[in-house]
Every structure is written in structure tokens, then in C-alpha cells.
Amino acid sequence: MPALGGFLWLISYWLIGEVVIHFTALPISSGVIGMLLLCATLAVRGRVPSSIAAAAQPLIGLLAMLIMPGVVGVFFIAGELAGQWTAILIALVVGTLLSVLTTLWLLKRLIGQPSGH
Amino acid sequence: MATNTWLSVLTATPLFAVGLTLAAYLAGSRLFQRLKRPAWLPAILIASLLLAGALALIGLPYATYQQDATWLTVLLGPATVALGMPLYQQLPRVVELWRPLTICLPVAATLAAFYALAIAWLLGSSDTILASIAAKSVTAPIAIGITEQLGGTTALLLGALLVTGVITIPCVSLAARLLHIDDERLIGFALGLNGHAIGTVRAFEISPTAGAFASLGMSLTGIFTALLLPLAWRLIGMGG
Numbered sequence: 514m515p516a517l518g519g520f521l522w523l524i525s526y527w528l529i530g531e532v533v534i535h536f537t538a539l540p541i542s543s544g545v546i547g548m549l550l551l552c553a554t555l556a557v558r559g560r561v562p563s564s565i566a567a568a569a570q571p572l573i574g575l576l577a578m579l580i581m582p583g584v585v586g587v588f589f590i591a592g593e594l595a596g597q598w599t600a601i602l603i604a605l606v607v608g609t610l611l612s613v614l615t616t617l618w619l620l621k622r623l624i625g626q627p628s629g630h
Numbered sequence: 631m632a633t634n635t636w637l638s639v640l641t642a643t644p645l646f647a648v649g650l651t652l653a654a655y656l657a658g659s660r661l662f663q664r665l666k667r668p669a670w671l672p673a674i675l676i677a678s679l680l681l682a683g684a685l686a687l688i689g690l691p692y693a694t695y696q697q698d699a700t701w702l703t704v705l706l707g708p709a710t711v712a713l714g715m716p717l718y719q720q721l722p723r724v725v726e727l728w729r730p731l732t733i734c735l736p737v738a739a740t741l742a743a744f745y746a747l748a749i750a751w752l753l754g755s756s757d758t759i760l761a762s763i764a765a766k767s768v769t770a771p772i773a774i775g776i777t778e779q780l781g782g783t784t785a786l787l788l789g790a791l792l793v794t795g796v797i798t799i800p801c802v803s804l805a806a807r808l809l810h811i812d813d814e815r816l817i818g819f820a821l822g823l824n825g826h827a828i829g830t831v832r833a834f835e836i837s838p839t840a841g842a843f844a845s846l847g848m849s850l851t852g853i854f855t856a857l858l859l860p861l862a863w864r865l866i867g868m869g870g
Contacts, residue, residue: 540860542775544710551714569712586785600753608746
């Protein structure tokens with residue numbers, strides 16, 4: 514079972530992240546530390562070992578399902594946030610539109626001219 | 631009460647919550663395909679609506695469900711670590727574009743959080759709400775970690791993520807038209823940076839290049855925000 518070995522790597526990196534956070538009090542989640550460690554390890558080795566690919570690929574495919582229990586929670590806090598929803602929605606919609614405009618404008622200035630002109 | 635007996639028999643182990651989640655996920659994905667993959671209604675939203683409906687129908691309290699579903703959600707840790715693999719596969723592209731990226735990414739990723747926070751703050755939202763929507767453009771597994779650091783509500787964060795992801799798609803088409811942009815690389819990057827996984831899925835429908843740039847935008851925004859947002863939050867004295 515190569516996937517099992519890969520899974521052990523992923524869990525170990527996550528646990529290392531926990532230990533790092535405990536001792537440094539960095540305001541980062543252990544998942545992000547583990548992700549950066551994994552990326553660095555792969556960069557040093559210059560390739561993705563098949564055991565890690567076998568564990569990582571299906572887990573990434575399952576991400577949507579893994580966050581579902583949390584997503585469902587939003588329907589159960591709807592009542593607590595009554596009266597706040599308009600502000601939240603305006604902030605998200607207008608904020609996203611402004612942010613998309615800024616991103617595209619910046620990218621256009623920095624990366625290149627549109628290809629079709 | 632017969633129904634309560636049934637419920638207590640079934641919920642004696644966490645397997646009922648796990649099974650319910652799997653069933654809703656599969657049914658949601660099937661329905662999503664059947665509806666011809668609408669961009670405004672992601673599969674995860676359909677599945678979550680089904681799941682919420684099922685919980686309400688059988689009278690299982692959300693707190694009980696959430697506790698039992700920990701058997702699944704604990705996998706979010708290693709799954710977040712697993713994102714290091716696609717990140718590694720994108721490194722050549724990062725090296726190739728390091729100069730524009732070092733300027734654009736910090737500004738764009740900061741503004742992605744800032745605009746929404748500023749508007750919500752002006753409209754009088756509470757600190758908890760601000761902490762919950764701050765990571766709205768970050769991919770869910772990373773955003774959950776950030777929100778826990780900031781002291782926000784995960785449920786509200788995930789709702790904000792869904793809204794942001796869905797709204798990013800029409801926003802990008804509109805902005806690209808206004809700015810006369812038809813470069814798929816830029817459109818893809820903007821989709822991933824602002825609309826995380828939902829935007830990235832849309833970008834892959836445009837073209838593989840757009841998709842690759844969207845995943846790049848999504849990963850880099852996630853990392854940048856995860857490293858700096860909790861620190862910035864602490865500096866401005868929010869959340870204690």
C-alpha cells in the first residue's frame with residue numbers, strides 16, 4: 514500500500530506543523546506549515562514520490578466533501594446573524610468586484626498586453 | 631417516541647454522520663451533473679443544502695452531527711498538507727513570472743481581503759463577522775486555519791467563501807470586458823486569486839492555461855494570506 518506510506522508523510526508533516534506552532538507561537542495553521550514543508554521536500558528531491566502522489570491526489574479530490582460539515586453550519590447560524598446579512602452580502606459582492614477590477618488592472622500593467630490587439 | 635429511538639440507535643456511533651455526509655455529497659454531485667454544471671450553483675452548495683435539509687428533517691441537532699463528522703473533518707489537516715504537491719508542480723511557473731508576481735500578488739491578495747473588510751466595517755459589522763469574512767478569497771482548507779487564528783466563525787467563513795467564489799465568475803467577465811483583457815493567463819489568475827477553488831474550476835472550463843494560472847493564483851493567495859493576515863490582525867489589535 515504505497516498510499517498508506519504517503520498518508521503517514523502527510524500526517525507527520527501536519528504534526529510537525531503543530532509542534533512548530535506550539536514552540537514559536539506563530540499565527541499560522543499547522544496545515545499551511547506542513548504544506549510548505551512538503552513543497553520544500555519535493556523541491557529538494559526534484560520529483561514527487563509515488564507514495565505521496567497516491568495519498569495526496571485522492572485527499573485533494575475529497576476536499577469539497579471534507580468541508581461540507583462546516584458549510585452546513587452556515588444554515589444553522591442564519592438566525593443568530595439576522596439583520597447582519599445585508600451588510601455581509603454587500604461587503605462580499607462589492608468587495609469582490611473591486612478586488613477583481615484591481616487584480617486585472619494590475620496584471621494587465623505588469624504581465625502583458627492582451628494578445629488579440 | 632419511535633423516531634427518537636431510531637435516531638439514538640443510529641447516532642450511537644459517528645458512522646451515521648459520516649454516511650449522511652457521503653450520501654449528501656454523492657447526491658449533490660449527481661444533481662450538479664444533471665443540472666449541466668451551473669456556475670452559480672456549485673456542487674458543494676447543492677450537497678450542503680441536501681445535508682442541512684436531511685438534518686432538519688430527521689431532527690438531528692447540528693452540534694451532534696458536527697461532533698460525529700469530526701471523523702471526516704480531521705482529514706482536512708493532511709489534505710491541506712497534500713496541497714504542497716500541486717504547489718511544487720507549479721514552481722516552474724512561479725520562477726518564470728517571479729517579477730510581476732512579487733509586485734502584483736501581495737497588493738491584489740491584500741486588497742481582496744481589505745475591500746470587503748472595509749465595507750463590512752463601514753456598515754457596522756461586529757469583530758467576529760470581520761474575522762469570519764477576512765479570508766473570503768482563500769481556498770477553504772487554508773481559510774479555515776486562518777479564521778481559527780483570527781477568532782472568526784468557520785460556518786460564516788464557509789458561507790462567505792461560497793458567495794465570493796460564485797460572484798467572482800461574473801465579476802471577472804465584467805472586469806475583463808471593461809478593461810479590454812482577453813489574455814487567458816490574466817483571466818485565469820484573477821479567477822483563482824479572488825474566487826479560490828470555485829474560480830479555479832471555472833478557469834479550467836475556459837482552457838487548461840487559464841486553469842493552471844488560476845491554481846497558481848489560488849495557491850499563492852492562500853499562502854500569502856495565511857502567513858500575513860493573522861499577523862496583521864494582531865498588529866491592529868483585533869480579536870485579542
